[in-house]
Amino acid sequence: MREFIPPATRFIDLPAGFAMKRGGALYGARIAYETFGRLNAARDNIILILTGLSPDAHAASHADDPTPGWWEVMLGPGKPIDTDRWHVICVNSLGSCKGSTGPASIDPDTGEPYRLEFPELSVEDIADAAAFTVRALGFERLACVIGTSLGGMSALALLARHPDLARSHINISGAVHALPFSIAVRSLQREAIRVDPQWNQGRYDAENYPRRGMLTARKLGMMTYRSAQEWDSRFGRARLSPDRRTDEEQFGLEFEVEGYLDFHAHRFLHRFDPNSYLYLSHCMDQFDLGDSCGGTADEALSRLRLEKALVIGVQTDILFPLRQQRKIAEGLSASDADVQFLSLESPEGHDAFLVDINRFGPPVAKFLSVDW
Template structure:
């Protein structure tokens, strides 16, 4: 087991005893973050970014780490999230393996990683850790919280639990809860990992690693991150070149789309931890904003305190379908916030916010460019 920490990562120590929703307690935990841009004299130009399941805090290149970040095209000088104007903090989620405390981290007093002794993780825990981080950095009021995918969920949890922390919100491909289709897909992903004999109840290492389970889990995920339209237009029924096929293996890879998914699943093997995958995946399934707030999701949204919000969804998203973003926009409007809802046409599916910058960039830039 190991962590995957970008070189420019910074850290904030959580309280000595960080109490989690389940009642579990983390001792000596930390949150990883990176920052971008410059803080202005009034200290009122701060944006917080909450990520999806697997990204680290390195959202974009900067002098301390010039390698491209996971949202490189959206964040930086002159880009839609313009660091010539905004000071941006991106945090790595609690429970991850990319700097923040998670199952791969050292369990104090145990002499080894937490593994499955890591307490049950919730979206509320992720939100509380992020809120603590920005306050520890000296900020009591943010200009905006941006949440993408899973980060859209943790952002809603943060808004509900820390109502005065931000003036505005951008929710991209998020949801108030997971739908049955998404839950069952993630259940299969977890099953693929758990049923790999090398998983060994979470006690794997580099020599005995649940490689096959992780590959299958990632493949299942990739199917939901993109759309059938993109698979059709991008690959059609094209076959792999003979030298890229799997030898004499019966029923092996034959089509280009199979090769593409296989390649990217293998890449994922070496940049994410299986136990972190299990914890974060289950945390997504369990989250329900309404339940968290003691009512319905619509009631919870109507009680959030924001000046304005931008909610964006994609028509081809099958993981967090468009009607879930519409629900967020309608609920936030009921709270009295000035809300803009955008339904974007992109064949890229759920992952469109990562790759379809021509569509996502302009509305985000416009939302953030208005004088506040």
């Protein structure tokens, strides 16, 4: 079991007995976060970023940690999320292994990692922990909450459960619930980890680690994060050169696309905990904004109290298809919010918000540049 915590990470202690939606409570738990930019005198320039499944709180470089962050292209001085104007808080999700308490963290009752004794995780728990963090930092009102992927789900849960916390919202490649295809893919990812003998009901260590299961799970994920259009244009049927073949076994890696998946899967091995992967992916499948709010998703969205919102989706996204972002925009439009919906043509699929700055940057910058 291992946590992967960036060096500039800060922490907020959650209250003792932090109640989890599906039962159980956490004691001695914490949330990891980083901040970017300066707080203004009026204390009204605060943006909260909620992340996808795997990112840490280090969204961008800053003086305390100059290494590039996971959203370096979007966040910083003069960038679309301009830290010359905004004070940005990025939190690492509860249940992760990047600083916030999760299955890889030490259970204070036993002195051992929680492993599968960690309570069942929900998106609502992630949202509540993020809201507590904001308030513990002394803020009662956010200018904007930005959520990407799983963070888009978490942001909607936060807005529904803490209706006065944010004035506006940017939802990027999010959803009110998972669709069958996405559930099926994540189910296969979890199965790949669980059937690896080294997983051992979550009781693995550095020497006995579910390496093959994690590699397979990550490769399945990578296939859904990008699009077939990108695979075609980027790799075609190009084959690996002999010096790049990692094995000579029959049916081993042969094509460039296989090499790409293998390279990124091996990188992920050393950056994420398998049990945390199981917990976070499962909570995505379980989430339903309508059920969470005791009605339909449309009813829940129409009750959110926002001044304005920007909802962005990508036409080539197969993991969170564009119709899911359109549903969010239509639901929010039934409230009093000024809602803008953008359908982008990026070939990069679900991961486009991480890499296609030319398409994502301008609308985010424009939304945040208007005087409020």
